[in-house]
Amino acid sequence: MTKIKTHDLDLYYGNFLALKKVAIQIPDRNITAMIGPSGCGKSTLLRCINRMNDLIESVRIEGQVVIDNENILDPKTDLIALRRKVGMVFQRPNVFDLSILENLRFGLRIHKRMGTRSEVMELIELGLGHVGLWNDLKDRLKANARSLTLEQQQRLCIARVLILKPDIILLDEPCSALDPIATLKIEELLRVLRKDYTLVIVTHNMQQAARVSDYTGFMYLGELIEFGETNQIFTNPAVKMTENYISGQFG
């Protein structure tokens, strides 16, 4: 079942056309990876899904981004609700200079999801449990989040997204600051999360896309060149340019 659909999506940064008539259908409860050389528009496309591009003044968007049959580019869209439903994890773990507990409570507070203390603690336990941190951190929730390893910080960021109960998680190069072992651990976590969430990951690391995703989209100069099951893209791509890119002939 399709969770996210774009239709004739054009995005301009000033006069520069960064996305050209992008039409993609991202399936529910799967991992979709977007690959392509730097500047191809993959992060721009990702940021359309939770309207993060709205924060850039010169941006103009045409077309549609439909999530659950609703065009989220509609000016009436409730952006707070959208960003609760569509969580995002960034390249570097962006933990706040606060305790682990406060990092997690922060999201709940700004989204007005604070319940009783025990309800909040239950959510926090679930969130940290889901990312495999509860056992390690339950006795030091008051420690500063920055004291954690980078991998733990990234897990914490994912937990912070999860406790808001999103449907979709966008990941923009989530492992680029991590070492190979930490990267593999995060990838394993993503494989677990895919059972309950729709994940879209942007990565410059083709091997990561191949390892972790169910579907892959290849973008070049703002266009979606090919989209398909990851098995097919990495064993028998339909478009020659995809093959040239994944086999390292350019990019």
Add this chain to the structure above:
Amino acid sequence: MTRESFIGHMKGLEKDIVGMSQMVVDATRRSVEALKTRNPDDAKKIIAADAKINTRRWEIEEKCVNLIARQQPVASDLREIISVLSIITELERMGDYAEGIAKIVLMIGDEPLVKPLVDIPRMCDKAIDMLKRSIEAFVRRDAATATAICAEDDEVDALYEQVQRELLCIMIENPKTISRATPLIWAAHNLERIADRVTNICERIVFLAGGTMRGLKISTY
């Protein structure tokens, strides 16, 4: 643990090999049973079932190709996938030999056998036993057992020679038996080939366990 899903896929390949080898064991046993009873219905079922073995081989091969393309396996992971690719080819060919015996059953029809089958069922039992133990050795990555199984191929070769000799004598004595005796030699040949292919599997197990690529045939035949 890292790469749990990859490890899951690799375990899956192991199960696939065990399952496919069981299909080959069944086909081989039933083909010789059908030869003993000259049951054309059973023979037709074995011929039809070979298509499933062939399909299984392509399915497993596709999994291997996807794993290579997506997981960039190295070291023992790579050796395992390469070994699996090789083993499924051997198993698929063994399935063809069993199918060949089933075709021989249809060829013979209800003509009486030139002699009671004694050594052919023994060849069958031995080849199946070697195959089963080789797959167990594959699961355990047991190079020593794999090497020992290779040496047992001589027993199957000796039985094959015995069958050939006996049937040749019968044909020399009474040339009218040639049309009924020759297919039995072919059946025995198929079983001999099955055992030979077990030795190829054993070579792959040695490669898998220790990374050494070498032939293990220490045959006196």
